[in-house]
Amino acid sequence: xxxxxxxxxxxxxxxxxxxxxxxxxxxxxxxxxxxxxxxxxxxxxxxxxxxxxxxxxxxxxxxxxxxxxxxxxxxxxxxxxxxxxxxxxxxxxxxxxxxxxxxxxxxxxxxxxxxxxxxxxxxxxxxxxxxxxxxxxxxxxxxxxxxxxxxxxxxxxxxxxxxxxxxxxxxxxxxxxxxxxxxxxxxxxxxxxxxxxxxxxxxxxxxxxxxxxxxxxxxxxxxxxxxxxxx
Ligand SMILES: Nc1ncnc2c1ncn2[C@@H]1O[C@H](COP(=O)(O)OP(=O)(O)OP(=O)(O)O)[C@@H](O)[C@H]1O
Ligand SMILES: [Mg+2]
Numbered sequence: 001x002x003x004x005x006x007x008x009x010x011x012x013x014x015x016x017x018x019x020x021x022x023x024x025x026x027x028x029x030x031x032x033x034x035x036x037x038x039x040x041x042x043x044x045x046x047x048x049x050x051x052x053x054x055x056x057x058x059x060x061x062x063x064x065x066x067x068x069x070x071x072x073x074x075x076x077x078x079x080x081x082x083x084x085x086x087x088x089x090x091x092x093x094x095x096x097x098x099x100x101x102x103x104x105x106x107x108x109x110x111x112x113x114x115x116x117x118x119x120x121x122x123x124x125x126x127x128x129x130x131x132x133x134x135x136x137x138x139x140x141x142x143x144x145x146x147x148x149x150x151x152x153x154x155x156x157x158x159x160x161x162x163x164x165x166x167x168x169x170x171x172x173x174x175x176x177x178x179x180x181x182x183x184x185x186x187x188x189x190x191x192x193x194x195x196x197x198x199x200x201x202x203x204x205x206x207x208x209x210x211x212x213x214x215x216x217x218x219x220x221x222x223x224x225x226x227x228x229x230x231x
Contacts, residue, residue, distance in 0.1 A: 014190070015154040021144050021172075024160030024199070025051035030095045030147050036211040042151075043095025043143060050136055051162045053099040057106050057132050061125050071129045072165050078123075078130030083109065085135040087142075095143055099136065106132055133167060141171050148179060148187060158191035164198040 020031040020039075028045035048056070051068055058067025063074060085105050088098045106128065114120065148156055156176055158169065169191050176189045192198050 014157070015188070017151065017153045018155045018157055019144070019147055019151060019153040020157045020159060021140065022160045023050045023140065023158070023162035023168075025049060025055065027160060028097045028099070030143060032147075032151055032153070037215065042147060043097065045097045045099065046090075047098050047100035048103060050097070050099055050140065051160070053103050053132075053136060054162065056103045057129070060103075060107055060110055061128060063125070063129070068162060068165065071133060072167070074126045074129035075133045075167070076126075076130075078126030078128070080130040080134035082127040083131040085109075085132055087135055087138050089139065089142065095147055097139065097143065099139075102132065102135055133165070137165075137168050137171050140168060141175055144172055145175050145179060148176070152185070153187060155188040155190060158189075159198070161199045163191050164195045 016033060016035050018033040020029075020033060022029045022031060026049055028049040028051075029041050030043035031039050032042050033039040054071050055065075055067035058065070058070045061071070061074065063070035085102050088101050090096050090098060110120070110128070113124070118124070144156065156172070158172055162168065172191075173189050176187055179185065180187055197203055
């Protein structure tokens with residue numbers, strides 16, 4: 001790792017431009033990186049972030065905190081096609097997101113079922129969780145693939161707490177693979193290999209410090225940063 005002027009590039013260094021989907025409890029952004037510290041936010045949430053929607057739906061379904069993993073676990077035993085929740089795509093060509101409508105749709109749906117006297121069974125909860133998760137993933141995947149087609153990045157990355165969602169990872173990986181096949185492209189898809197690197201963690205701060213130091217060693221007060229990225 002780094003020696004002298006900041007060291008060699010870490011193995012498996014990512015290639016730019018990179019399209020990043022950051023999905024967490026507080027953020028939902030599509031970011032186009034030209035190089036380290038040089039990026040444009042091409043899309044962001046206009047209301048709730050995806051993680052926030054997972055947390056709110058978990059509360060509606062009385063699933064334990066943290067909401068994202070609970071919904072994902074419940075969804076594994078459910079049918080994602082059972083109930084239809086909205087896929088809000090916004091204006092044609094927009095890379096922005098809006099997830100507050102789906103949370104409200106889930107709330108109204110559960111209330112309607114209760115009013116109709118239907119029992120809130122484990123199976124029902126699993127089906128709502130799976131249908132909600134599928135709707136969120138459909139929107140995220142559609143926006144990522146549209147952005148990949150428009151900007152032709154060398155790599156596509158998925159980051160943030162919601163990147164721990166295995167169904168989301170699998171869908172994006174599968175869609176990128178399909179697009180590569182269709183276009184004869186070689187876009188690399190990466191997401192944190194270990195789940196502990198999906199949410200806030202020290203490695204991402206150290207990694208940012210490492211690249212900042214490489215860019216301008218004199219401006220940074222630390223002499224040596226070893227950042228072993230989780231990718
Ligand atoms: N398996 C999962 N599926 C879906 N969502 C998940 C999963 N695991 C965690 N999450 C969600 O990730 C979010 C937490 O992620 P993170 O810690 O990156 O965000 P944050 O600190 O809330 O937001 P930010 O740092 O962007 O302001 C929570 O909303 C949580 O529900
Ligand atoms: Mg955070």
